[in-house]
Amino acid sequence: MLLDQLSTLAHAPRMDVFRLLMRRYPDALPAGEISVVLGFKASTTSVYLAALSGAGLIRQDRAGTSLRYSVDMQGARTMVAQVFDECCNGRPDLCPPGLVDPFKESTPISDAKQNVLFICTGNSARSIFAEAIMRHEAGARFNVCSAGTKPQSELNPFAVEMLDQKGLDIAALRAKNIAEFQGEDAPVMDFVFTVCDQAANEECPAWHGQPISAHWGLPDPVKATGTDAEKRLAFQQTFGAMRNRIIAFSALPLETLTRASLQHKVDEIGRNKETT
Template identity: 60%
Template sequence: MEKIAPVRLSVLGHPQRLAVFRLLMRRFPDRIPATELAQALNVKPNTLSNYVSALMQVGLLTQERIGTSLRYGIDMQSARETFDYLLLDCCRGRPELCAPTSNFDLNNKASKKYNVLFLCTGNSARSIFAEAILRQEAGDRFNAYSAGTTPRAGLNPFALEVLQQKGHDISVLRAKNVSEFQAESAPQFDFVFTVCNQAANEDCPAWAGQPVSAHWGMPDPVKAEGTDAQKSLAFQQTYGALRNRIRVFASLPLGSLDRISLQSTLDDIGQLENGVSA
């Protein structure tokens, strides 16, 4: 480890290779197609190939071929070994020196409710669904919020129709920019979930208090084509999948889970097919 760790750190010292690594860390445990990586980072495919090749050579990434598509993911064991090297060697095993400062503690919250933020790009359907569902399912234990990185002017009419059919109060819902929740007066979040790949791929500032985060990517029903009935079905399916995931989340014994176990569980929820076990 003493030989490979400095090499890995040298590879990560290149800004664009570091950007690839950080994006894949945000999307872990997903494996991301090369085309999506190149688009998200705004680099040419051959340039991306050079970046991922360097990261793979030092063991930080893994590659998988699905059909004609190459997909990349973090080798978490290698990443942890590298982080441990920094902590144990450079910090002499003193986490108070090197660990990020955070007062996050699910077991000692001053308030009785957890603050949860759902993010997507437009904040017109998926994240709005999640906000409304969590408020309805467990509003006694969670304060639910949603926002978009580039919010649309209004909520999608098909989304509003589904929410009304399910008995939600749509008068409290509106499209919001994520900047609203990055101001000093904004609530401090315990959980931040991205529900679309594009939002997860964006390099957003770190959240105050270091909330637990996870990616629960869902297909965008706004892009559904066909008749109105076919489009409505896509929104119904997205709503159902999110409701299933949120019900699992809301049932977790949060006070008895350590952060590592909780993170693993939230990642697993994001891998559920259509919101339920495959």
């Protein structure tokens, strides 16, 4: 099975599909969206998905009348663990830096103040909500920032209005480019969360320090149409969903959790419909 999996991922376009699904985990994507994001023909995408499914690297689930695809995390972890054990004899000193056995790693997260970065495309609403909410709810435990892959020049006025009405500090908020947090002098992030699908779809350079990352995708309230009251309702819903997720995250006992168990819990927060 290991050779089949490695052979499947050695094909660059199939690897592109796998990496996209990994970035979007725990989301499950329809084949059509995968085709659009990666620029593949529908028939080609189907062939790649079948190969990845056959290798035990992704799973297929039915949602209504459509099929959706997501990473088979157990299969992916088993593959990495087998590479570690069979190729490196379980010795980290023989492997590239950062390669660890996901089943054996058990170091608890430090209880020091953690750095958190929220990413979306425009950095004008969803990630700004996340930055302001977490700073308000758990600023004593986390240093919080947000950024955009293609940031707007100004924050969305409905988002600013919503935060102000909720009594959250807006003085320090501004739209920022992700590049500010990727230079040599940038702070090392402990957590990186994408909060919009488009940002999660994009390739980003590896983060220094190997932060725990997760996708907490939420609908974009900026795209809401209708009256101002209807638009404000969309922002209210996004604000509430983001606050629920951040409260759930902030309640995690970081100092007692291993990295592996913490990763599982932040993925569950993104998957749990009760937090949206």
